[in-house]
Amino acid sequence: MTNPMLELVGLRKNFGGLMAVDELDLVVRSGEILGLIGPNGAGKTTVYNLISGIYKPASGKIIFQGENITGLRPDQVANRGVIRTFQIASLFKELSVLDNMLVAFHLQSRAGFWRSMLNSNYSRHEEKRFRKRALEILDFMGIGSLKHEHTINLPHGHQVTLGLAIALAANPRMLLLDEPLTGMNPEEVNTMVSRVKQINQEQGITIIVVEHNMRAVMELCHRIAVINFGKKIAEGVPDHIRQNHAVIEAYLGES
Ligand SMILES: Nc1ncnc2c1ncn2[C@@H]1O[C@H](COP(=O)(O)OP(=O)(O)O)[C@@H](O)[C@H]1O
Ligand SMILES: [Mg+2]
Structure with missing residues (x-):
C-alpha cells in the first residue's frame, strides 16, 4: 500500500443532537482517486467541511502528509x-474565461498584492506569469479555445470545467470534488470523467470525489468509501x- 496522504481518525461532528459524522476512520492514499458516496444526508459534505477547516471536529484527528491539521483555518489548509x-455559482459570469482565471490567481496571491501595487515592473512580470499559467491550465482542461468567451455563455459542462481549472490554479496536492457531474448530459459526464482522470494521472494530484452518478463513480475511482448516517459502512474497490449488501440496502432504503 502506498503512503497515506490524508488520514481521518475517529472524526466526529455533531449539529446539536444530530451526529453528522460519527467516529469516521478513512485513509486516502497518495495518488489515488477515492470515491466518497452515501445517501443524501449521509455526511459527505460535512466531511469536506471538516477536512477543509470550515468546521472543527467535536473529536478526532485529521492528518495531512504526516502533519496534524485538525482545527486549522481554511486558508491554512488550502x-x-x-x-x-x-462552485460554478462563484464564477464571475460577466467576465471571460481567462479573466476568471486571472482573478483566481490574484486572489490567491494576496500576499503579493502590495508588492505588485508598489512595483509596476514586478506587477507586469507577475501578470505575464499568471497569464501563461492560466492559458496552460485552460489548454490542459480542453477549454483553451474558449478563453475569450463570456462565462455566462458557456454550456454547463464547460462552466464546471472552468471551476476545476480555477482549483488547479491554486496548485493542489489534493482536490476535493463535490458532485462535479450534477446537471451534466451523458456526453459532458464522459468528458469530465476523462478530465478528472487526466488531472490525477498527468499531474499526480490525489482526488476525493463525492458524486451520485454511480456509473461514473465506478469508472473513475480506484477505491470507494461508503458512509451512511455519518459512519463508514463499506470500503473497497468498485x-x-x-456487490456489498450494506451498500445496496443503504441505497435501496433511501427512496
Ligand atoms: N450546518 C448544519 N446545521 C445543521 N445540520 C446540518 C448542517 N449541515 C449538515 N447538517 C445535517 O447533517 C447531516 C449530514 O449532512 P451533509 O453532510 O450535508 O450530507 P450529504 O452531503 O451526505 O448529503 C444531515 O442530516 C444534515 O441535515
Ligand atoms: Mg452534500
Whole structure:
C-alpha cells in the first residue's frame, strides 16, 4: 500500500443532537482517486467541511502528509495544498474565461498584492506569469479555445470545467470534488470523467470525489468509501462495493 496522504481518525461532528459524522476512520492514499458516496444526508459534505477547516471536529484527528491539521483555518489548509473545487455559482459570469482565471490567481496571491501595487515592473512580470499559467491550465482542461468567451455563455459542462481549472490554479496536492457531474448530459459526464482522470494521472494530484452518478463513480475511482448516517459502512474497490449488501440496502432504503 502506498503512503497515506490524508488520514481521518475517529472524526466526529455533531449539529446539536444530530451526529453528522460519527467516529469516521478513512485513509486516502497518495495518488489515488477515492470515491466518497452515501445517501443524501449521509455526511459527505460535512466531511469536506471538516477536512477543509470550515468546521472543527467535536473529536478526532485529521492528518495531512504526516502533519496534524485538525482545527486549522481554511486558508491554512488550502496553503498546504488541499483544495476544494469552486462552485460554478462563484464564477464571475460577466467576465471571460481567462479573466476568471486571472482573478483566481490574484486572489490567491494576496500576499503579493502590495508588492505588485508598489512595483509596476514586478506587477507586469507577475501578470505575464499568471497569464501563461492560466492559458496552460485552460489548454490542459480542453477549454483553451474558449478563453475569450463570456462565462455566462458557456454550456454547463464547460462552466464546471472552468471551476476545476480555477482549483488547479491554486496548485493542489489534493482536490476535493463535490458532485462535479450534477446537471451534466451523458456526453459532458464522459468528458469530465476523462478530465478528472487526466488531472490525477498527468499531474499526480490525489482526488476525493463525492458524486451520485454511480456509473461514473465506478469508472473513475480506484477505491470507494461508503458512509451512511455519518459512519463508514463499506470500503473497497468498485467491484467489491457494487456487490456489498450494506451498500445496496443503504441505497435501496433511501427512496
Ligand atoms: N450546518 C448544519 N446545521 C445543521 N445540520 C446540518 C448542517 N449541515 C449538515 N447538517 C445535517 O447533517 C447531516 C449530514 O449532512 P451533509 O453532510 O450535508 O450530507 P450529504 O452531503 O451526505 O448529503 C444531515 O442530516 C444534515 O441535515
Ligand atoms: Mg452534500
